Amino acid sequence: MQKIIIVEDDLYMREELEYMFQKEGYETLCMDSFEHAIDDIIADSPELVVLDVNLPGTTGFEICRKLKQRSNIPVLILTSRDQLKDELHALGLGADEFLTKPCHKERLLARVSNLLRHYEGRGKLVGREGFLLDRQTYTLYWKEQSVILPENQGKILDMLLTHWGETVAKETLCEMLWGTTEYIDENALQVNMTRLKKSLLKLGADYKVTAIRGVGYKVEADG
Amino acid sequence: MQKIIIVEDDLYMREELEYMFQKEGYETLCMDSFEHAIDDIIADSPELVVLDVNLPGTTGFEICRKLKQRSNIPVLILTSRDQLKDELHALGLGADEFLTKPCHKERLLARVSNLLRHYEGRGKLVGREGFLLDRQTYTLYWKEQSVILPENQGKILDMLLTHWGETVAKETLCEMLWGTTEYIDENALQVNMTRLKKSLLKLGADYKVTAIRGVGYKVEADG
DNA sequence: TGAACACTTACAGTTGGTGAAAGGGGAGGT
DNA sequence: ACCTCCCCTTTCACCAACTGTAAGTGTTCA
Numbered sequence: 001m002q003k004i005i006i007v008e009d010d011l012y013m014r015e016e017l018e019y020m021f022q023k024e025g026y027e028t029l030c031m032d033s034f035e036h037a038i039d040d041i042i043a044d045s046p047e048l049v050v051l052d053v054n055l056p057g058t059t060g061f062e063i064c065r066k067l068k069q070r071s072n073i074p075v076l077i078l079t080s081r082d083q084l085k086d087e088l089h090a091l092g093l094g095a096d097e098f099l100t101k102p103c104h105k106e107r108l109l110a111r112v113s114n115l116l117r118h119y120e121g122r123g124k125l126v127g128r129e130g131f132l133l134d135r136q137t138y139t140l141y142w143k144e145q146s147v148i149l150p151e152n153q154g155k156i157l158d159m160l161l162t163h164w165g166e167t168v169a170k171e172t173l174c175e176m177l178w179g180t181t182e183y184i185d186e187n188a189l190q191v192n193m194t195r196l197k198k199s200l201l202k203l204g205a206d207y208k209v210t211a212i213r214g215v216g217y218k219v220e221a222d223g
Numbered sequence: 224m225q226k227i228i229i230v231e232d233d234l235y236m237r238e239e240l241e242y243m244f245q246k247e248g249y250e251t252l253c254m255d256s257f258e259h260a261i262d263d264i265i266a267d268s269p270e271l272v273v274l275d276v277n278l279p280g281t282t283g284f285e286i287c288r289k290l291k292q293r294s295n296i297p298v299l300i301l302t303s304r305d306q307l308k309d310e311l312h313a314l315g316l317g318a319d320e321f322l323t324k325p326c327h328k329e330r331l332l333a334r335v336s337n338l339l340r341h342y343e344g345r346g347k348l349v350g351r352e353g354f355l356l357d358r359q360t361y362t363l364y365w366k367e368q369s370v371i372l373p374e375n376q377g378k379i380l381d382m383l384l385t386h387w388g389e390t391v392a393k394e395t396l397c398e399m400l401w402g403t404t405e406y407i408d409e410n411a412l413q414v415n416m417t418r419l420k421k422s423l424l425k426l427g428a429d430y431k432v433t434a435i436r437g438v439g440y441k442v443e444a445d446g
Numbered sequence: 447t448g449a450a451c452a453c454t455t456a457c458a459g460t461t462g463g464t465g466a467a468a469g470g471g472g473a474g475g476t
Numbered sequence: 477a478c479c480t481c482c483c484c485t486t487t488c489a490c491c492a493a494c495t496g497t498a499a500g501t502g503t504t505c506a
Contacts, residue, residue: 091333
């Protein structure tokens with residue numbers, strides 16, 4: 001079942017949305033604490049996030065921006081301010097849809113289903129805008145190009161992308177690839193790293209894999 | 224450069240849209256004949272199609288429906304009728320965006336760029352909604368699943384999908400695969416067909432490949 | 447019933463991913 | 477300056493997957 005996370009502080013609105021989505025067959029989850037919203041949402045990896053703009057202590061715009069930096073989860077922004085500049089701002093931040101309250105129930109549901117349709121069938125993707133990896137097939141998408149990575153390179157890149165910004169320990173990578181931390185063949189890992197780097201280079205992507213001496217590896221913007 | 228096809232019968236509106244898109248850096252192409260619109264659009268394979276609803280002899284809805292049956296090209300429907308039911312109808316037909324005229328220039332451009340962003344990095348896809356093939360990697364997407372097809376199976380399915388509904392001659396398929404019509408090894412084609420069928424079956428897709436005795440093959444809905 | 451035509455299976459050749467091994471290169475510390 | 481880890485790179489042999497050939501079975505239609 002497709003899961004929708006609703007981030008909204010107004011209780012009445014929240015319950016109305018939840019009822020509406022559940023009646024349509026979606027699984028819903030509401031958030032009323034906004035401190036660790038980003039991490040919570042990513043950990044839950046829903047099919048869609050519905051964000052209110054006016055939230056105590058933060059804004060939907062801010063959550064949207066941070067969320068889009070670290071994931072590819074679809075975002076719908078819902079607000080009572082129907083200013084054009086809000087809509088442009090939201091779309092500029094990477095929001096996928098922008099609707100104003102009050103909104104016809106049918107329109108909201110149609111737009112939600114439209115949004116989910118766009119993301120459906122793509123498998124689960126990780127990465128940033130324009131640099132995405134299909135976790136099922138290890139197909140890497142970059143600027144109109146798509147390349148299939150061999151299994152090991154795909155697994156490594158998957159792990160690195162889900163921990164964007166962090167350094168992933170060599171032990172973690174070895175365990176994921178071969179299921180063992182005891183006898184670690186670091187050489188095999190290095191060879192696969194070389195191959196992954198070569199793949200990224202050949203693709204011309206603006207991202208590269210960097211070694212952190214004595215610790216592990218991480219991905220970062222190139223140049 | 225990203226190409227946008229504008230289907231609009233009103234000359235003034237057409238030129239205004241064309242000017243706006245060109246100023247923004249898009250390549251534009253206008254259509255004023257609507258008889259072979261579908262085939263022309265697919266042959267041109269633009270990054271986006273902007274459709275007016277009221278057209279002489281047909282409607283934007285009709286073009287959208289037919290286009291979506293045979294391709295995955297993004298469609299934006301632009302109309303002066305701002306009825307909710309039109310919007311629901313458009314989205315129901317598979318349109319990706321629906322806007323009403325008159326529309327703020329900024330809003331239109333923001334929505335267009337939003338739409339293009341969604342399709343970017345997916346490579347070129349053929350097929351129907353929910354049953355799509357990446358022509359670069361031969362990755363087949365079906366209901367949250369994604370599978371990589373071997374080159375030959377991919378090429379065959381690509382050819383069959385781009386000619387949805389039609390029967391593709393065995394000679395055509397052989398020529399595409401091996402570049403020869405003279406010495407046709409039909410057996411090799413049959414073996415690859417068997418393998419493709421098995422792949423589709425394994426995936427559980429609602430589509431199958433059928434042989435047309437003495438002619439060739441085609442894809443159709445299963446069951 | 448017979449003759450095309452389509453389907454299926456088995457097999458061997460080729461290609462491409464994989465880890466082992468070994469040598470080269472660079473950063474950091476003494 | 478030198479030495480020592482650690483990381484990078486290349487080469488080689490093994491293995492899995494894709495491919496066409498071949499041969500045999502099943503199906504359709506006159």
